[in-house]
Each structure stands twice: as structure tokens, then as C-alpha cells.
Amino acid sequence: MSLAEFEQEIVDDLYETLITDDEDKGITLYGDIGSGKSTIALNLANQLMEGWTIFYIEGIDPNLSPYLTWHIGTKLYSKKKLKLGSDISFGISFLPVPISLEFGTSISVTSTNYILTPSEEAIISNIENQIDGNQRILFVADNFEMWDTPSKQLFQKIMHPQLGLLSEYHLNVLIVAQSKQSIEVPIIWKYVETPDIPDESILHILRENGHAERICIEDIRACAGNDISLALMAANYYSMSGENANNFIEIMDRRCDCLPTEKQEVRQILGPLSIIDSYFSKDEAAFFLDSTPKDKYETEYLAEEYLQLAEDQMFIKGDNKFLFVNDNIKNYFKVKLARKERYYHRRFSEFLQKRHPEDYYSRGKHLALSLQSSDTKTIVEAWQLFLLAYFRRSTEIGSTDDVYKILDKIETLISGLPISAIDTQHQVLDEFIQGYQEFTKYNYRSALLHFQAITPSRIVPPCLAECQRLILLCKIQLAEDLGMIIQSADELYNTIEDICHSEDEQYCRAALVLLDAYIDRSNDHKKVNILKNKIIRIIQDHMGITEFDEFEACYNRKAALYYAAIVACRQTEQSIQFYRKHCNRNGTYMALCNHSGNAIVSGQYPTAKMAVEECVLMMNNSDGWYYPSQYKVENNQILLDYLTEERNADENREKTIFAAHKAVTRFSKIIEHQYEEVSHVVLFNYIGLSMLCQTDTWESELANANRLLTYLDEFYQYYLHDLNYANALLKGDVASAKESLEILKSLDPPLLRHYRIILQKRQLVQEDLLTTQKIINGDPFEYHRIIHTACSHVQDDSCYFWGRGFLLSDLQFLSF
Known part of the structure; x- marks a missing residue:
């Protein structure tokens, strides 16, 4: 569109303002819809081509996930109007679209009192990559009223002189809005109103x-x-x-x-x-x-x-x-x-449930707009969908703060219920909120009490599945009663496999936890196959939708459930890349933890070390961020250090036992911590290495484990009875050793099925030692050496890990 005279005058005025000096500047161009603001901004960008890099970003919807405005803001706009040459960025280049992103808090005037999230760091890095040597940058923020709040806050951080995020460049921003919009930064700011267009x-x-x-x-x-x-x-x-x-x-x-x-x-x-x-x-x-x-x-x-x-x-x-x-x-x-408007809102909510089940906010919003008088069922469904949106967005921003004011919408909906239902629905809301707040801090026992207080009949199917999923996760992490874990798993399984359940997003979330339970904690092949086949099909049906791509990344992260360690390593590498691209802190942390475990089992110690060190760095620079199961990182770090020293010792007795002593000391400090999550992994590593270096307490620790850990699943049972065998053999109690070995032979833990050949070879050695225990003469190092020597010929990198006298547990880290 050609410029009218008044528009060209505004363009010329803005142009002179921007090129007059090298001071950072802010300009707001405001006026009525259709008054030519965008046309003016586009022509200004054209005029500034030489020596400038222009980022033109249009607001779409203030309810977008954090920072998405920076990525998709120009997509609708670029084909028709953005023909501005190579120096114009049609949005920041993300691969793929970011989804699980953190929320940056408002900043004050000092650089020490703000948080720059990984998502913001990624955006700034992409900006720097696209500047192409130009020293002057113009951000055109079109339709600024429709920007999401985190994107606006990132603008504030970029433009704030004291933060100096792009200090080597001259920064300018042109806000295009209907009113005098601006960002609070101490720079020169100019307001230009588009006048009524002359005839x-x-x-x-x-x-x-x-x-x-x-x-x-x-x-x-x-x-x-x-x-x-x-x-x-x-x-x-x-x-x-x-x-x-x-x-x-x-x-x-x-x-x-x-x-x-x-x-x-x-x-x-x-x-x-x-x-x-x-x-x-x-x-x-x-x-x-x-x-x-x-x-x-x-x-x-x-x-x-x-x-x-x-x-x-x-x-x-x-x-x-x-x-x-x-x-x-x-x-x-x-x-x-x-009058059919409310009817179409209802239909559109049903469409979203089928095609975009992950969009709980829009589903709840359109249900709320479809309300008829005294529609109790719809009100309950709408507010509970809003609640799920609150949970999902809390995960994205890393905080349970209600930054999108979703809880206000929920209160309004609940207040519209009949008086008899208000209190019961408020009770559901309060228990859910309190439980979720405890869960996000990994206080599993406290969270469990709140979730279990929710009456299932008062929540709609997606909320029921979410409640049962969180209950199961808490029980898995507490690891106290296998029977209760399986009972909770079966309840969740029945909910999501119900013929009426059409919540694909919730199915995937639940299935990923259930696969843990049915592979890791029990051995239900039928349910595992049903869950695996269906989750893969759902992910394929929603290809390109980031939430479902993330489910695939989580599936890859837990690859040790399905594959031997060497293959699982390749899967976890893909998972790490996905979470890094999406600036997902917790996902990256958990994938690194899984990757380190797989690398340890595969004997890839340098790879494992890099993964563990990155996890430690993330925890040390947490900025108040919560990370789950931190003891698992400590476990892998201690275990890796010991295994490296053991390998370097090359069966030297003194060096190996010295390394075991150091590991035992470090493990003992973890065991003394009162974790909400119960780690039998650390306990068995501690007892096994204590036996190897003959500490004063290993016998009492093992006796205590036998007394307290009665209801363990087969994976833990394998370690416990392997230690019982070693204990009896070292004491010369052949009958007890034989009894423990028979139990070992009867166990078939799903997590160990990929290593069955190695473990069977190991059991043959253990059986031979029942008749030749005198060659060991109560020496744990000799027992350790004999098994290692006998198993070392197996052509498998993981034989070095499993082919040792004292098994070291490192696979029970999957159920985050």
C-alpha cells in the first residue's frame, strides 16, 4: 500500500528520531484500529534497511504460553506484508517451537534483583545470531496489547540499560498499539499519535x-x-x-x-x-x-x-x-x-477435546461461554479444565504463582454453582491446589494426603486421571508398599482405558507413569503392551504438537525401561537435545540423570561424568528452582567415581578397597538425609561397598534392610538377596547362601532382563562357590575378583558393571 502524505510525514519524523544519535530509544505509535499504524511501521523498517537489523513481532493472544509471541508473532503477518529483505527477521528462529518455558519475574532498577530464565537466554542468543554485524537494532512490537506477559517482561529486560543484555548494540523499540503503551525502562521515550486520516x-x-x-x-x-x-x-x-x-x-x-x-x-x-x-x-x-x-x-x-x-x-x-x-x-x-453463539462455543470446546486436548484453557473458556442457566455440570467441567490449565502453565513457568489469573476465573465459575455445591467444589479446589504446591516442591508425603482427600465422584474424567496420576507418582517415589503402588496403578489404568475416556493428553501423561509401575515395580506384560502401543499411536496422531513431542522425549528419557543400556544411551541423547531446545530445565535435568545412569552401565564413564557434572551445575545454580530426586545425582556421582577408580586399580586390592572406603563414607552422608523419596538404590550401594571394605556396621545394616524392606519389588529383591548370598558365603553358611541363590534364580526383574545372560553366568559362578567357598576364606575382595574374572569374557560393555561380586544398583532412577 502506498503511503499517504500524513503517513510519510510520520515515517520521516520517526526515521529522524532513530538516526539522530546512538542513544537507546523507545517510541510508541498509537491510534485507532485501521489508522495506518502498521503500514507506517513497515515503511519505517524499509527506510532503515542499511546498517540496521529489524525484528518485527506482532501480538496474537495474551494467553499464549510464555515467550511464544517472540516465535509465532510474525507468522500470520509475514506472507502478506513483510517483504523487507534479508535484514528483517520474521520471528526468532526456534527449533522447534518452545513450549515448556519458564517465567521471568518483574525486574527492579538493579541488575542483582532479576532472573534471566534459560528461555530468555535462548531468545537473546538467537537475536545475536541474526544481527549480521549491524550495530543498530529496532524491535517493532506491533499489536502490543496482545502480547503475553513474559514476552513483555523480556522486552523490559532487553531494553534495560543496567542489565546490559545487548550492551554492544544500539537498541531501539517501536511499540505499535491503540493506546500509550510502553515498558518501564530509563531511556528516552517518544509518543506519536496517528491522527484522524485526512480526506x-x-x-x-x-x-x-x-x-x-x-x-x-x-x-x-x-x-x-x-x-x-x-x-x-x-x-x-x-x-x-x-x-x-x-x-x-x-x-x-x-x-x-x-x-x-x-x-x-x-x-x-x-x-x-x-x-x-x-x-x-x-x-x-x-x-x-x-x-x-x-x-x-x-x-x-x-x-x-x-x-x-x-x-x-x-x-x-x-x-x-x-x-x-x-x-x-x-x-x-x-x-x-x-442466539446460537453459546451453542457454537460448546461445539468448539468438544472439537478442542478431540483435536487439541492439551489446550485446557481454551476448552474451559469456551465451555464457560456456553453456559446456560443452572448448568451445574458444565460449570464443574469448565472450572476443572481451568485448573488443569493452571497446573500446566505452572509447570511451564516453574512457579505455582497464578500469573495468568486463572484462579480468579475458577472462583467466578464456582460462585455460580448452586449453594449446595459451592462448598464441595471449593474443597476439591483447595485440596488440589495445596497438594500440587507440595508436589512441585517434591514433598510427596504431604502432597499425597491432599490428593487422597479428593472425592473421585466430584471431579471430571481428565481431573480424575490427573489426581490418580499424582497419587501414583507420590507412592512410587515414596516406595513404601508395592501392593499399594500396584493398586493405585490399576485404578489409574482403569480410568484411562475406559471406553469413554477421550483425553489423549491425559492418557499420555498417565501412561508414562503406568509404564514405570508395570515394568519397574511389577511385571504385567499385557498392560505394558497396551500402554506402549496406544501412547505411540497417540503421539503419531498429534505429530507436530509440542506437548505430544514432549511425551515422546519423556518416553526416550526412560529408554532403560525398554532397551539395554547401550541403546538407551542413544535414546536419552535425543531426549536431552529436545529438552535443551525447549529450554526445559527439569526435563533436561532428568534426561541427564537418566543418561548418566545408562552411560555408567555401558561403561562410558567420560560420557557419564559430563552428564553428572551438568546436573550438579544445574542444582548449584538453581536460583530457587526445585529439582527432583537430587540424591540420585549424588548416587551416580559417587558411584561413577568409585567405578572409575576401580577400573584404574586393575584388581589391585589396596586401591580398590580404598576407593570403596571413600564411596561408603560419601554414601553414608546421603543415607543420613531425611528425603521425602526413599532411596533403596543408595542403601544397597552403601551396604554392598561396606561389605567389600569390611566396615563395622555392614552386618547390622543388612539385617535392618531384611527386617524393614519386606514388600520390595523384584528389582530391589534381587539386590537384597544377592547381598544375603554374599553375607552367608563369606561367613561359611552354605545352606543360607544356597537358599538365597535359589531365590535369585527365581526372580526375573523386568529392568534386568536385558542383562539376563550376564546374570546367569554370574549365578553359575556363585553356585560353584558353594562347593569351593574355602578358596574365598571369608575375603570379600577375593569373592569380588573371582566373579569379575569369570564374567569379564562376556562380549558386552555392561558385563563390567553387572559382572562383579557386589552388584551396584543404578537403574532405579526412572520414576521422576
């Missing part, structure tokens, strides 16, 4: 766009006001009919009536699409065209054709994702819905 400017723009015939500006004004895009529509109307329109409605009626008869149905889908707050796609259009099509592909192609037709008619704009050109057009189609 001659509108006429100039119309002529530049091919309307050379006589135009009555009064008639154009009556229809379009100060909106240039509406003025063009009014002029088009005149060109088509030879008459001026009386108002905007008449223009729209005429444009719709001029559609071909066979294409009139496009009007029917634009009405329902008008209830969607931000952007919509071909999927939504196809659903409103026919929610239960006989031929899905025919409906999709027809929807695509209708969207193209609507774009040609200037009703919508975009590419793959679409927006109405302006609110006037959107409201025109919404008015056509009349």
Missing part, C-alpha cells in the same frame, strides 16, 4: 489502489470511519455496484451476496469461526463445515477452498493460520450467529 489521504490511498472513478468521501467516511481497510472495501463496493453504500453492514451484505451460489456456505463457517479469539486453521473450518464428515479429506479440501475465498474477499488474512482482517468484519459474522 485527501484516503482519496490518495484509494486512487493508488486502482479506484480512479469519482468517489464521494462522505459516503466512504460513513461506512469506514478512520479505517483504511474498510475504506477500500467501501470503494470496492462502489466499483462493483455503481452505488455508494449507506453503512458497513450493507458493504458486507453485498460482498457476501456476490459470492458464487455454490460457495455461499463460506458464510456459514465464518460465523462459527468468529467465536475463536485469535487465529484459526483449516481444521477448525473443516469442523464447522461438517463435524462428522463421511469423507474427511473432501471436507478438508473444501474448507481450504472456502478459506482462500474468504481471504480473496478480504474477510480474513494469514497463511495456514488465519485472523479476521479486523474486529468489524469479525463482529459482522458473529452477529449472524444470534
